[in-house]
Amino acid sequence: MDILPLLERVARGEISPQEAYGILKNLPFTDLGFAKVDHHRNLRKGFPEVVYCPGKSREHLLAILKDLAERVPNFLATRADQETYEFLRQHLPFLSFHPTARLIFAEREPRPRVGKIVVVTGGTADIPVAEEAAVTAEIAGNHVERLFDVGVAGIHRLLAHLSVFEGANAVIAVAGMEGALPSVLAGLVNVPVIAVPTSIGYGAHLSGLAPLLAMLASCAPGMAVVNIDNGFGAGFFAHLVNQLVEGRRKS
Structure with a gap:
């Protein structure tokens, strides 16, 4: 769904902001073929989709994280290892890694704690x-x-x-x-x-x-x-x- 026409309908009074929110919170996702990345989880849950690393190839992880990075400033990938992080950082240099927690994360707009x-x-x-x-x-x-x-x-x-x-x-x-x-x-x-x-x-x-x-x-x-x-x-x-x-x- 294109968000702009939906916002124009709200501006014209055809639908309420609450109705628009109800539409948007279930849409959209990116279909990468091997994965369907849920971009409105942030709207529904207050935090983007979190990526579980084990079982995924590095190429698949890279494609998923690139897609997330285009849409949200902060995200997490769990149960990662150092080698996976080094591979991903070559393409996404803003990523960080917490080796004890085994978390790869982007925090380009830190939230107030x-x-x-x-x-x-x-x-x-x-x-x-x-x-x-x-x-x-x-x-x-x-x-x-x-x-x-x-x-x-x-x-x-x-x-x-x-x-x-x-x-x-x-x-x-x-x-x-x-x-x-x-x-x-x-x-x-x-x-x-x-x-x-x-x-x-x-x-x-x-x-x-x-x-x-x-x-x-x-x-x-x-x-x-x-x-x-x-x-x-x-x-x-x-x-x-x-x-x-x-x-x-x-x-």
Whole structure:
């Protein structure tokens, strides 16, 4: 759909701005043959389509990111590696890479970082997933504070830093092993806790299944659970919570 005629109809009073918005939020996308890039996700969700890198060829990734770059200033590509980044940067020199978070991103128009999200890990081995969550939230326009390696094996480390949660609108708790940290946090704070199980642990941990089930079975209220190692999902969920709270404060 050509947007200009639609805007002209709004200007003539033939349709309302609300009706035009309803049309635009479902259109359009670019059909690249091997991929259909959704350009109005930004309008519907407040953030552009995020590209998952594994399983895609570098040439396909390049074509997708080039298409995104023509339309939006900021975007993310998840689960990337250094070699993929070096290839893409030859063609898109404005790209950046966060090696711990494994995120390739463009941030040509940084969003003001508002509110407060706290990202917590049980151990240092959980940091890559936590950084995926934290950087996702930051690029989306949220202030993020990090608190790492405060798991329940030494819970005094967490209790010594409870002040960091003051003023937070959401908490992301990332933990492997038995996955107890999010339940503890949900019993301590009065904001939503987003629990992220990680694939860090020994045999009976079952590559993250044990903490996933423990988090799902938690009796602590106010906790939501994302999938194993899904830092991006947690970061975006926290972004929605934080932006909703901050938006209500301004209204």
